[in-house]
Amino acid sequence: MCPQSDAIFPQFKTYDRALRAAGARITRGVSYRVMLEAWAEWAEQLAISPGKQAELVMRAWIESGRFALDLPRAMANEADKRAVKPTEDRRFSSPEWTKWPFNTFAKLHMMSEDWWLEATRHVPGVAQRTQGEMEFLMRQAADMWSPANIPWLNPTILSKTAQSGGVSLLRGMQNWWEDLGRELSGEPPAGAEAFVIGENIVTAPGKVVMRNDLMELIQYAPDTETVFAEPVLIVPAWIMKYYIFDLSPEASLVRWLVARGHTVFIISWKNPSHRDRDVSLDDYRLGGVMAALDAVELILPERKIHACGYCLGGTILAIAAATMAREHDERLASVTLLAAQTDFADAGDLLLFLDERQVALLEDLMWDQGYLDTQQMSAAFNALRSNELIWSKMLKTYILGEREPMTALGAWNSDQTRMPARMHSEYLRGLFLENRLSAGRFAVEGRVIALHDIRVPIFLLATARDHIAPWRSVYKLSLFTDTELTFVLTSGGHNVGIINPPDAGIGSYQIETRQPGQRYTDPESWAAAAMPRDGSWWHAWQRWLASHSKPARVPPPSMGAVGKGLVPLADAPGTYVLTS
Numbered sequence: 001m002c003p004q005s006d007a008i009f010p011q012f013k014t015y016d017r018a019l020r021a022a023g024a025r026i027t028r029g030v031s032y033r034v035m036l037e038a039w040a041e042w043a044e045q046l047a048i049s050p051g052k053q054a055e056l057v058m059r060a061w062i063e064s065g066r067f068a069l070d071l072p073r074a075m076a077n078e079a080d081k082r083a084v085k086p087t088e089d090r091r092f093s094s095p096e097w098t099k100w101p102f103n104t105f106a107k108l109h110m111m112s113e114d115w116w117l118e119a120t121r122h123v124p125g126v127a128q129r130t131q132g133e134m135e136f137l138m139r140q141a142a143d144m145w146s147p148a149n150i151p152w153l154n155p156t157i158l159s160k161t162a163q164s165g166g167v168s169l170l171r172g173m174q175n176w177w178e179d180l181g182r183e184l185s186g187e188p189p190a191g192a193e194a195f196v197i198g199e200n201i202v203t204a205p206g207k208v209v210m211r212n213d214l215m216e217l218i219q220y221a222p223d224t225e226t227v228f229a230e231p232v233l234i235v236p237a238w239i240m241k242y243y244i245f246d247l248s249p250e251a252s253l254v255r256w257l258v259a260r261g262h263t264v265f266i267i268s269w270k271n272p273s274h275r276d277r278d279v280s281l282d283d284y285r286l287g288g289v290m291a292a293l294d295a296v297e298l299i300l301p302e303r304k305i306h307a308c309g310y311c312l313g314g315t316i317l318a319i320a321a322a323t324m325a326r327e328h329d330e331r332l333a334s335v336t337l338l339a340a341q342t343d344f345a346d347a348g349d350l351l352l353f354l355d356e357r358q359v360a361l362l363e364d365l366m367w368d369q370g371y372l373d374t375q376q377m378s379a380a381f382n383a384l385r386s387n388e389l390i391w392s393k394m395l396k397t398y399i400l401g402e403r404e405p406m407t408a409l410g411a412w413n414s415d416q417t418r419m420p421a422r423m424h425s426e427y428l429r430g431l432f433l434e435n436r437l438s439a440g441r442f443a444v445e446g447r448v449i450a451l452h453d454i455r456v457p458i459f460l461l462a463t464a465r466d467h468i469a470p471w472r473s474v475y476k477l478s479l480f481t482d483t484e485l486t487f488v489l490t491s492g493g494h495n496v497g498i499i500n501p502p503d504a505g506i507g508s509y510q511i512e513t514r515q516p517g518q519r520y521t522d523p524e525s526w527a528a529a530a531m532p533r534d535g536s537w538w539h540a541w542q543r544w545l546a547s548h549s550k551p552a553r554v555p556p557p558s559m560g561a562v563g564k565g566l567v568p569l570a571d572a573p574g575t576y577v578l579t580s
Contacts, residue, residue, distance in 0.1 A: 038133040045125040052123055059118065063111050074103045091148035091392075096155035105147040113142040149391045151399050160400055171401025179397075189414050191406025198573055201408050202243040204254045206572035208268075209560040210295040214279070214287035216268040216574040217295050220254055222556035224261045228549045230304050230333045231263040231557075233296055235289055237311035238269035241415055241577050244310075244499060247408040251501050253538065260542055263300070263557060267292050267313075271417045271579045274370030279420040281316070281427055282444065289320040293331060299561045304333035306545055310498065311469065312427075314340020318451065318477075319437065323444045325453035334548050336459040336541065339469045339494055342451060343438035343476040344431050348467060359428050370421055409499060415580075438480050451480040459544050461488040461537065463497030472523045478514060486513040486544060489527065490537045502536040509537040 046052060077099050092106045120134040147153035151161075161168050178190055195201045206220035234254075236242040245266060246254040257264050267288055272279060289307075296305055309317030314337040321335050341347060396402050436442040442449055458481060462471035471489055478485055490497045490509040500507045510530035514521070521529075533540075560566040 035133070035137060038130045038137070041130050042120065042123060042126055042134045045123050046119070049124050056115070056119055060115060063115065067107060067111060070107070071104065074107065075100050077103075091146055094156050096159065099155070102147070102153070102155045105153050109142075109145075109147050113138075116142065143391055146391070149395060151395070154395070157395065157399055164401075168401040169399065172398040175401060175403055176398045188411070189406070190403060192411045192414050194406060195408055195411035197243070197577060201248055201411065202246050202573045202577065203249060204246045204252055204258070204572060207559045207568035208570045208572065208574040209265075209299065209566050209568055210291070211569055211574075211576075212287055212291060214270055214283060215292070216270075216569075216576045217292050218266050218268055218572045218574055219299065219559055220258050220264045220266075220572065221559065222263065223255075223258045224556070226553035227261045227263050227556050228546065229552065229554050230306055230545075230549045231265060231296055231300055232257060232306045232308060232545065233292055234264065234266040235292070235307065235309040235313035235317045236267060236269065237313045238284065238288075238417060239312055239419060241271075241412065241417060242266055242268045243573060243577060244409070244412050244495065246573070247412060247499060250503065251408065251499055253499065253501075256501065256538060257542065261553060262542075262545065265292065265296055268574050268576045269417065270576045272420045273418070277370035277421040279423050281423045281430070284316050284423065285320050285323070285444070289317055295566060297331060298564045298566055300557050305331055306334045306336065306548070307332055308336035308338065309340055310338040311340055311494070314338055315342060315431070315437075318342050318454075319442070319444065319449065321454050321456070322449040322451050325455060326444075326447070326449055332456050334457045334459065334545070335454065336461070337474075337477070338461045338498055339463055339466055339474065341469045341473050342480065343473060344435045345438075346470065346473045346476070347432065348470040348473065350468065354428065354432050359425070359433060409495060413495065438476070451477070452482060454481055455483050457484040457486070457548055459486050459488070459541060461490060461498075461541075463490055463492050463494060465491075465493045466497070468494045475523045475526070479520060482516050484513065484515055486511065487526065488537050488540065489530070500536040500538065502538055504536070507536055508532050508534050509540065511537070511540055 092110075096102060097106050116138045117135060120131060120138055123131070126134075143149070151157045175190075181187075182189060204220055206218050208216045209219045210217040234242075234245055236245065246252045249255060254264050254266065269288070270276075293305060293307070297303075307317055307321065309315070317335065318337060318340065321332060324330075324332065393404075396404065430436050430442060434441070437449075438451065440448060440450060458477070460474065460477055462469065462474035464471060466474075475487060478487065488509055488511045490500065491507045492498075492500060497507075510527065510532055512526065512530045560568045
């Protein structure tokens with residue numbers, strides 16, 4: 001009988017894993033094998049589909065004929081809608097693109113882009129997932145080779161370069177050299193140094209009232225003579241630092257809530273290192289959400305708590321709330337989920353390349369490092385909006401020599417955190433790959449939990465242009481709960497849509513409440529029926545919090561609970577937020 005080789009020669013398995021981890025470092029955790037296999041499947045099936053080939057040939061002939069008929073008008077710069085295809089594409093929004101020969105460059109590119117995208121669709125024998133992967137890859141290629149991204153074909157670049165006498169190119173080279181040096185030395189992007197935590201950002205007064213190995217709990221100082229009885233606990237995502245909720249004084253959701261009489265607590269997550277490789281997803285529930293609830297209860301005994309979670313923090317809050325409902329823990333007054341998914345079947349383009357092979361590659365990388373690094377995460381997120389976050393930014397900064405001013409939100413976005421190896425693996429497998437939470441297969445402490453058990457009111461918010469948590473995916477929570485649920489769809493993206501101070505006078509939102517027992521409404525019907533409202537959703541949420549609180553206001557609580565062991569440890573923003 002041959003013994004198992006793993007038991008006798010584990011070093012060989014370790015060697016293979018180390019080799020795969022080294023390759024993953026080079027590709028920043030992206031499995032290019034997935035892309036190659038998608039391309040191979042599509043090319044093979046297209047090669048044996050003569051009907052689809054004939055359709056593409058006919059489409060090419062028709063579009064070429066239309067282009068030839070429109071060419072004289074384009075050469076004459078006539079304002080004819082057929083000369084340049086009407087589009088909302090920001091790549092060709094400049095007036096220069098309507099003039100010869102650039103109007104033909106734009107027209108040819110959009111024709112080619114449409115043709116290649118059609119080539120990826122409805123190919124017999126190609127799996128739906130592969131079709132989605134190929135469409136994503138074609139869009140990436142189209143963005144890369146767009147004439148808007150080729151300096152000598154872009155009229156705006158040519159004009160500004162000529163006007164500056166080539167000085168813009170020199171400034172662009174200086175910008176590139178500076179950014180390269182900053183990246184190699186691990187420094188933040190240019191301009192971020194102007195935003196200093198505790199000085200001009202993250203300045204809301206408060207105290208760290210509890211600290212453990214996973215997080216610090218910050219209690220904010222009151223700003224009114226009386227407050228609502230029920231406090232608000234905010235659970236941020238630990239993929240980023242918490243202070244998106246306390247940016248500049250003008251864009252601080254924390255300050256805004258405190259000024260309206262809410263007692264606010266927030267979790268500041270620790271930035272993990274290789275020593276935290278074995279921290280689990282459930283550790284974030286226990287050492288994060290539950291530990292914070294216990295501390296708030298000590299400070300404000302016999303008070304129900306409004307719990308709010310953002311992004312991944314919202315997902316773990318939903319898990320915690322369902323577990324509390326199972327255990328008859330009734331400390332929550334309500335649950336607010338901001339851009340947080342509980343069902344991952346329609347998680348957008350991020351899900352396309354997240355299969356078993358990709359997760360295995362990330363696991364090898366995290367096994368070697370103990371965590372997933374910030375650059376390895378940002379590469380994937382940037383690819384979802386490559387035209388906005390990569391190509392147009394590169395052209396503006398390195399060709400035109402125009403560096404966009406750094407903002408408080410931009411400085412926060414560059415101050416990223418790592419993800420512990422075990423937690424991230426459990427998150428990707430249990431939620432993204434297997435979608436256990438909404439399927440009724442997610443176990444906490446050995447027993448399955450159900451979102452349907454949550455009985456407290458829910459305020460569920462999604463953003464219209466979210467590429468990380470698509471709004472239709474967020475909306476699906478309404479399928480798995482039967483409590484009062486207020487759904488809000490706000491303008492903006494994953495971050496900008498959340499931080500929308502009312503004084504800015506921008507943005508819009510739609511809001512409707514579904515009562516228990518009410519029939520399900522699909523997302524398209526909901527969006528068509530819900531009346532658009534101008535302004536920030538912050539007012540709507542604050543009114544909702546007030547309506548689900550006791551009407552009588554009470555004196556503000558003390559900072560911490562000294563007699564119960566919760567002695568204030570430091571001033572806000574604490575120490576964990578400062579670690580890089």
